[in-house]
Each structure stands twice: as structure tokens, then as C-alpha cells.
Amino acid sequence: MRNRIALLLVAVSVWLAAPSAFFHFELLRSTPANKAALTTPPARLQLWFSQLPAAGVSHLTLTTGQKDVAVSKTVIVTKDKSMYVDPVAPLAPGPYVIHWRGAGDDGHVQSGEIAFSVAAR
Numbered sequence: 001m002r003n004r005i006a007l008l009l010v011a012v013s014v015w016l017a018a019p020s021a022f023f024h025f026e027l028l029r030s031t032p033a034n035k036a037a038l039t040t041p042p043a044r045l046q047l048w049f050s051q052l053p054a055a056g057v058s059h060l061t062l063t064t065g066q067k068d069v070a071v072s073k074t075v076i077v078t079k080d081k082s083m084y085v086d087p088v089a090p091l092a093p094g095p096y097v098i099h100w101r102g103a104g105d106d107g108h109v110q111s112g113e114i115a116f117s118v119a120a121r
């Protein structure tokens with residue numbers, strides 16, 4: 001009986017915790033995809049999310065891993081819950097990291113990284 005109650009409590013707490021975990025603002029996909037090895041420099045870096053990125057807190061930056069790389073201002077696309085930046089100059093061969101930061105409906109700020117590389121031609 002004790003074990004059954006313990007099991008029930010675990011089940012209930014998992015169920016209660018689930019919505020916040022499942023309905024957070026989260027990254028769904030990106031172009032370039034994470035770990036992509038590109039043969040041509042991307043003209044646009046675009047990320048799609050589970051919720052509309054809130055203006056003000058949501059943005060993208062690009063680095064080589066160490067140094068900042070110049071990109072346009074972050075543009076939020078309402079109709080497909082995405083945001084993007086365009087590199088201001090063609091990206092030289094090498095490794096890159098897109099750093100994203102954003103929040104959706106509940107205001108919890110989330111962040112993450114997408115790594116990709118551009119091959120020498």
C-alpha cells in the first residue's frame with residue numbers, strides 16, 4: 001500500500017511538472033542545421049521555435065567561437081514563429097556558432113547554440 005501511494009505521488013508530480021517542461025519556448029529547427037558542414041556561405045541564419053519569439057528579449061548573434069561576426073538586426077517572423085539574421089558580408093571558411101536567446105508566452109528566457117562550419121572552396 002505504501003509503495004502504491006509513493007508510485008501515485010511520483011506519477012502525479014511528473015504529470016504536474018510536465019506542462020512547464022513541454023510548453024517552454026524551445027528551438028524546433030534551424031538553417032543551417034546544428035553541426036552542418038556547408039560548402040557555400042549561408043546568406044541567412046534562421047531559427048524556428050515552438051512559440052512566437054517575444055520582441056525585446058529574443059535575438060540571434062553569430063561568433064566564430066571566439067570573435068563576434070557582424071550580422072543584421074534580428075528579424076522576428078510572426079507567421080512562422082521564427083527569427084533570422086543575415087551576415088553583413090559572406091562568411092569566410094571556418095567554424096561558426098549561432099547564439100540564440102528568446103522567450104515565449106510564459107516569459108522564461110531560454111538560450112542555446114547552433115554550430116556549423118563553412119568549408120574552404
Ligand SMILES: [Cu+2]
Binds near residue numbers: 023108
Ligand atoms: Cu517556461
